[in-house]
Amino acid sequence: METYDQTKEKITRCDIEKMLNEIIHSDDNKRQHHLEPKIHKRVNKNTTKDIDLNLKAYQLFEETDLLAIEGMSFSTILSLMSEVGPEGIKKFKTAKHFTSWLRLAPNNKVSGGKLLSSKVPKGSNRLKIALRNAANAIGNLKESTALRDFFQRISFRKGRVSAISATARKLAVIISNMVVKGTPYINPEGYLFLDQKRKLGLVKLIKKQIDKFGLTEVDLGLKTAEF
Secondary structure, three states: OHHHHHHHHHHHHOOHHHHHHHHHHOOHHHHOOOOOOOOOOOOOOOOOOOOOHHHHHHHHOOOOOHHHOOOOOHHHHHHHHHHOHHHHHHOOOOHHHHHHHOOOOOOOEEEOOEEEEOOOOOOOOHHHHHHHHHHHHHHOOOOOOHHHHHHHHHHHHHOHHHHHHHHHHHHHHHHHHHHHHOOOOOOOHHHOOHHHHHHHHHHHHHHHHHHHHOOOOOOOOOOOOOO
16 A cells, blocks of 8 residues: 555656646746647547647747647657756757767768768667657658658668658757747758759759849740741
């Protein structure tokens, strides 16, 4: 009976909703934020019941909507809260330091200016596993998004395992930038592949040259001249 009472007391002390409310209600800046529920986020049997994690996460991370990122679930958010929290993420100097701590960044070995190896270091933690699960969910998305396309490109070239690691690292970078810099999540050009960035840059340069020299469709060979 003593063991049962002790266990029950420890469970009560670890009540997620109670702990989150204590943190949020003690901070005026966190308490003032409000966000409507996300109907599209699926709730599975392992999701904590009777807690609006969408709102709690938005308040805890001070107006940062991490669930706006595709693939992010309530379990991913809970892992982020319990493992590091907003203050923990801000302690890392850069997003690269954060990904390195998570053991998601490649350990580049260079000798004489030549890259010998770029393997991801061994080791794991709960947050790394959660991000890899989120990355796997992104790979299964049917709709085309920047992250999903990124996953598919890596998967085609290096296999699904490498794609999961690369996408998990990209997720960690996005989360770090959102929490530290307070920037909302969008699908910006910064998350595209290098060749895609070059393509966009080339298109902009061509358009600039066309405007500069006043070229027409006939000059470009897109249309034949009428006589």
